[in-house]
Every structure is written in C-alpha cells, then in structure tokens.
Amino acid sequence: MNFNTINGIQIAGNIYAHIQNEIQSLHIQPSLVAVLVWNNPASLRYIEQKKKWAETVWIQFTLKHFEIDISQKELEAEIHKINTHPDIHGCIVQLPLPNHIDSLSIISTLSPKKDVDGFHPENQWKTVIGDDSGMIPCTPAGIMHIFADQNISLSGKKVAILWRSNIVGKPLTNLLINAGATVVSCNSQTPDITLYTKDADIIVLATGNPGLLRADMISKEAIIIDVWFSVINGKICGDADFENISKNGNLITPVPGGVWPLTVAFLMKNTLEASKKLAEEK
C-alpha cells in the first residue's frame, strides 16, 4: 500500500483495541447471535469473518442456522425468543433472506436495542435525523469514522454518492447531509456522472461496476471511498480504477482492505454498546 491509501485494516485494528480494553473491564461478556436462513456461500463467508472478529475481542458468538423452508411465523417466533433472552445482547439477521420471507417485517420484529446491524426502522430513522440514541448501520458508521480518523471535515464539502441502496447507501447519504455536506445522489439514470464526480471533494461508490470511476473523471484533490467489491478473474476489486487514481495522488480506500474491515469492527462496537445498555437496564 502506498502513502495515499486509506488503510481500513489498520483503522479497524485501533477500534478492536479499544473494544477489547473496554470488554476486559466489564462484568459481563457481550454476546452476539447471527441468524442465518440458508447456505448461501457468500453469507457463510461473511458469518465466518464476523465470528472470527467477535471471538478475537472476547464477544461470545452463536450461529442460529435455520432450514431454507422456515416460515415467516416460525422465524418471527425465533426472533422473539432472542428479544427476550436476557443473555443475548446483539443479533444480526444475515441478508438476503429467502424470497418467501418478508425481510423488513423480520428486521422490524427484532428489538431495536439488540439490532446491532442498525437495520431496524427505528434505528435507521434515528440515523437519518441524526438522533444518536439509536444504532447506526455499520458500513455508514465505518465510513464516517474514516472521515474522522483522516481529519476530513465534511461541512461545506461537495460529496457525490453513487449508491442508493436502502439499508446502507441511504443512511450514509443522510449522515453526510447531517454533517453539513452538499450531497449529490447519483444513480444509473443520471445522464452524466462526470458532471458531479469532476467537481466533488469526496466520492463514495458502491455500484458493483469495476472501472466505473476513472482518474480522468475526478479532481486531483478528490477523496475516494470505494465500498462494494466485485470478483474479476478471481481477483477482488472495487468500482474505482485504484491503480491510476492512486498514482495521481488521490486519497482512496482500497478493495479489499478499505471499508469492509470497518463494517465488521462497527458491528462489534455496536454489540459492545448494546451489552452495556442492556446491563444498565437490569
């Protein structure tokens, strides 16, 4: 990695050190449950990584793995059990769920206090309006942390965001608006994205189109947050032409090793915070 690469693994490492310290001083071991409904290989890989990091920082990790034909009602009943279980502090429902399951309804069933993904409507809406009593979704929280870590101020900055996913792109858009940035939300129907990327101080991308953002589409000072990953010829890459953009001196997150480590770190941080709050209520 060269000097203008944002090292997500290192930034996440600092967060893990803080989490570990704090957990050692607690009287309880935080516990995280992952609900998985099918054997989607990508989901299993994500779960593996979350388990590894949970156990590294002494968070108890339990996988609840259900058959693909579990009904909506049965799954909701399982979520209710998790909600009322006194020794479970955090729960993630690994997405996507099978088509016959209404995901929003399942996520809404989970107690907002245990929703460490920050996907419950109450937590999402609090994120949108800047009410910090809720749980912020992990990827947007991680990206905001990158800005803080790198001393990048957001007020008055021009941000182009090429990402309008409901559960991640939209809360991030609103966090940036709350921070005083002028935010342009582009999509596949935007006639000419260069109009916005050329002029942006910060560009956030998560489209799944490798090579979408080229060095000639941005200013020399632009900061690039490349979130999504694709696999091309067995190699993992993001949406930005990392090599040429990096060569030009732009600050950029690599893929892999950029945003994703922070997503997982903030999942653990949310679990720690949830366990502290629930312990206080007891």
Added chain:
Amino acid sequence: MNFNTINGIQIAGNIYAHIQNEIQSLHIQPSLVAVLVWNNPASLRYIEQKKKWAETVWIQFTLKHFEIDISQKELEAEIHKINTHPDIHGCIVQLPLPNHIDSLSIISTLSPKKDVDGFHPENQWKTVIGDDSGMIPCTPAGIMHIFADQNISLSGKKVAILWRSNIVGKPLTNLLINAGATVVSCNSQTPDITLYTKDADIIVLATGNPGLLRADMISKEAIIIDVWFSVINGKICGDADFENISKNGNLITPVPGGVWPLTVAFLMKNTLEASKKLAEEK
C-alpha cells in the same frame, strides 16, 4: 394567476372531490383527532384549516387540547387511548410540542396505522425505502402528486433541493431518489448554490429566506416548487422571486396557494386510507 403557475388549490380540489366520493360510498365516517398541547397561534391556525377541510369532506374532526404543563407520561397515556379507541382512525400531533416533551418519543408512541401525518419512524423509513404499505408524510406526498398531475417525469432529472428538515425535506429527498432523479441536497453551508440551481431541471425550496432564488440563478426550463412561507410586511411570500421567475416563463408553485393546499388534502387522503384499513381489520 398566469398560465405557468401551478395551481395547488385546484389540484387539491380534485383530490377532495375524489375523497368525498369515496367517503359517501363507505359504511363508516372517517374520524381524525388532532392533539394540540399549547396555544401557539400558528398551530391554532393550522388546526383550524385542517378542521375546515376535514368537515368539508365529511371526516369527523376532534380537537384534543392539553395544557402546556402536561407531562411526557400523561401525553403518552393520551396517545395510548387514541391508539386503542376503535372509532378513531387517524391522529395528528400538532408540532412543535413544548420543550419538556420528547416529540420523537410521542410520535413513536402513536400507532403507525393511525399516524396520518406519516411522521412515525416506521412510516418515515418505509417512505425512504419506497415501501408503499406505510403512510407517506403529507407535504412530500403532495409535492410528488404535483409532479404526477403536471406530467413531470422524474427519472434521469436533476433536482436541487434546498431543504434538509428531518420530517419533511428528508423523506422528499428520498422519494425523489427512489423515482430515479439525481438529487443534490444543499444547505446553508453549500459554498455556491447557483452551481446547482443553474443546472437543475427541478428546484425544491423550503428555507424561509424570501428572495433566495432569483430568476438569474436558474435555467429557462427549470420547474420551481416553493414550499415554505414567510410573512414580510404582512404579506405572505415564499423563497423564490415569484414575479420575475414567473415572468421568465418558468413553471412555479405560488406562495400561498401552491404546496400547502396539497399538504392538507393528503392529510385527509391518509385519514381516509387509514379508516379503510382499520375497517377491514375489524
């Protein structure tokens, strides 16, 4: 009004005609309760207008007026009574509430099914993600209706929005993103709004700064939705220089008589829809 003015009163009139027709064919009279906590003159005026229109379309309107020193707990208990009352279909909590009341908590206490303002986190989040099973906040719903009524397509359009209020500006921003528009959210820290207004197909404003948008800041084709109103020397006006912009041939909503009539009309429409859904559940 000249030919390029968007006549909100007329558009709202068509909605009321539909509502009235539908209510006449129902077996119940929809009922709307307004919760008011103090004697703020602006709030009283808003309530008066809502009452007038409710009664015009045969919606029963009841004002529940509480003393300014009502406690959070007492107010929540009143909301619970409304939630469980079988003959109340819709409820609005007139904002602002006094400082000692946590507004978000009160709105979250209200049943999402009776939340005809669309301010409950569940309804707001459904609006953000484009899930149409919830209640859309009335002003954003009214503005989206203006676009439909005037045959203004949004996909691929450039929209500049000068409005980041939590309960109204943000849901509208997300509705526009969902409709495929490229949306720029500007704020008071945006270094140069002309950069965005000059290039926009549509500009939505609600800042409370009369004269903020001048004719020389926009293209000849731009459509202006002017939402907020100020009172200058006893005269009500919006943020846009209506006279000069209108003279240039731009399509524009007037203030008054533009967006606000649609806000009230959509409150009645939400009340009708709520009463139909609750009647079905009985």
